Amino acid sequence: MSKFRYRDRETADKVIKKLKEMNLEIRLMHVCGTHQDTLVRYGLDTLFRECGITIxxxxxxxxxxxxxxxxxxxxxxxxxxxxxxxxxxVCRVPGRYGSLLDLKTEGFDVRIVYGIEDAIRIAEKSNKEVVFMAVGFETTAPSTAAIVLRSLPENFSVLSCHRYLPPALFALLEMGEFKIHGIIEPGHVSTIIGLEPYEKLSIQYHIPQVVTGFEPLDMLMGVFMLASQIKKGEAKVENEYTRVVRYEGNLKALKVIDTVFEAFNIDWRGFPEISNSGMRLKDEFGQVDSRKKYENELEGLDNEVFVEAEGCRCGDVLRGIIDSKECPLFGKTCSPTNPIGPCMVSVEGSCNIDYKYGSKRN
Ligand code: SF4
Known part of the structure; x- marks a missing residue:
C-alpha cells in the first residue's frame, strides 16, 4: 500500500471541511516527536487552528x-x-557543566553510537568499562531488555533512563494546568503497549484518546475521530492506526520489558516526580546496572540541585504550557547549532522541529 495514499489532498480537504463544520474550539495534545514533525512539516497545525483546534x-x-x-x-x-x-x-544536550560532547572534546571517552549493539562491540574490543546510556520509552526499551538477557562482556553496563509513557499522561491530567479535550496517542509506543493502558485514563478523566499513525491523513483522521467523540460527549480509546497497532500490543516485547525492568518513581524534565514511570533494572541484573556497579562514583547526587539553563523553557514546552516560539530564546540565542535546552537538540524536540520548518512555512 503506497504511503502516498495517506497524503491525498482531496481526502484531506474533505476531512478539513467536516472539521470546520463541527464548529469546535478545542485543545488536543499529542506526545510524540514524529507527530509534531508531521503537524509542522505539512502545515497541519495551521489548518487545524483554522478549524478551532489547537494541538x-x-x-x-x-x-x-x-x-x-x-x-x-x-x-x-x-x-x-x-x-x-x-x-x-543525547551527547549534545547541554547541562550545567556542558554536554557529553563537550567532555569528549576535553578528551574523555564519549562515543556516539546508533544503538546498544554498537556499545557492546566497543566493550568487546576494550579493556575499559563501557556504559550505555539508554534513553527512550516502551518503543526502545525492549531492545535494551533483550540485550540484558544475553551473555554480556563483564566490562559493559547500562545506565537506564528508559521511561513508561502512560504515567506521564496521568500526571499531566492530574496536574490540570490547563484543559485538554483529547489526546492523540503515539503510534510507535502503542505498537508495543496496545490500547489497554489508555483505557483507565479515559474512564478516570473522561478524556477521548485516539492512537494515530504518522502520515498527514492519519493525523487528520485521528483528529477527526477525537473531534467526533468530543462533539458527542464520548471518552473512548480508539485506534486510527489499525494497520500497525493491535489492542493487545506486542506481547513478546512487553514480556521482555517486564522480565528485565521494574517501575520506580522518577522525575521528568518539567515535571515533578511521576510515580512508577521510570524503568530500572531488576536486582538480578545488578551486574549490568551502571547505577549499582558504580555506586561510589555516583554518590552524593541526591544532595545536588539541578537547574535548567537560564531562560530555557523546555519544561513549559513539555507540559504544553507554551509553544516553542513563545520561549524568548527561540531562534535568538537558542538554535540547533547552539542549543540551550534538549527540545532544540533532539530531532523529536518541539523547538528543533519548529526551527527546522519555521522558515519554510513562513
Ligand atoms: S527555544 Fe531553546 S531555550 Fe527555549 S525552550 Fe526551546 S530549547 Fe529551551
Missing amino acids: KQGPGCPVCVTTAREFEEAMRLARAGKTVATYGD
Whole structure:
C-alpha cells in the first residue's frame, strides 16, 4: 500500500471541511516527536487552528524529558574514566557543566553510537568499562531488555533512563494546568503497549484518546475521530492506526520489558516526580546496572540541585504550557547549532522541529 495514499489532498480537504463544520474550539495534545514533525512539516497545525483546534506537544520526546541529573550521572562516569556510549542527540544536550560532547572534546571517552549493539562491540574490543546510556520509552526499551538477557562482556553496563509513557499522561491530567479535550496517542509506543493502558485514563478523566499513525491523513483522521467523540460527549480509546497497532500490543516485547525492568518513581524534565514511570533494572541484573556497579562514583547526587539553563523553557514546552516560539530564546540565542535546552537538540524536540520548518512555512 503506497504511503502516498495517506497524503491525498482531496481526502484531506474533505476531512478539513467536516472539521470546520463541527464548529469546535478545542485543545488536543499529542506526545510524540514524529507527530509534531508531521503537524509542522505539512502545515497541519495551521489548518487545524483554522478549524478551532489547537494541538500541543506534551512530554513525548524521550531525550527532552531525561533530566539534568541523569545527564550528570553519565558525565560523572565519563569523568571517572568509563567509556560512555550513547546516541548523538543525547551527547549534545547541554547541562550545567556542558554536554557529553563537550567532555569528549576535553578528551574523555564519549562515543556516539546508533544503538546498544554498537556499545557492546566497543566493550568487546576494550579493556575499559563501557556504559550505555539508554534513553527512550516502551518503543526502545525492549531492545535494551533483550540485550540484558544475553551473555554480556563483564566490562559493559547500562545506565537506564528508559521511561513508561502512560504515567506521564496521568500526571499531566492530574496536574490540570490547563484543559485538554483529547489526546492523540503515539503510534510507535502503542505498537508495543496496545490500547489497554489508555483505557483507565479515559474512564478516570473522561478524556477521548485516539492512537494515530504518522502520515498527514492519519493525523487528520485521528483528529477527526477525537473531534467526533468530543462533539458527542464520548471518552473512548480508539485506534486510527489499525494497520500497525493491535489492542493487545506486542506481547513478546512487553514480556521482555517486564522480565528485565521494574517501575520506580522518577522525575521528568518539567515535571515533578511521576510515580512508577521510570524503568530500572531488576536486582538480578545488578551486574549490568551502571547505577549499582558504580555506586561510589555516583554518590552524593541526591544532595545536588539541578537547574535548567537560564531562560530555557523546555519544561513549559513539555507540559504544553507554551509553544516553542513563545520561549524568548527561540531562534535568538537558542538554535540547533547552539542549543540551550534538549527540545532544540533532539530531532523529536518541539523547538528543533519548529526551527527546522519555521522558515519554510513562513
Ligand atoms: S527555544 Fe531553546 S531555550 Fe527555549 S525552550 Fe526551546 S530549547 Fe529551551
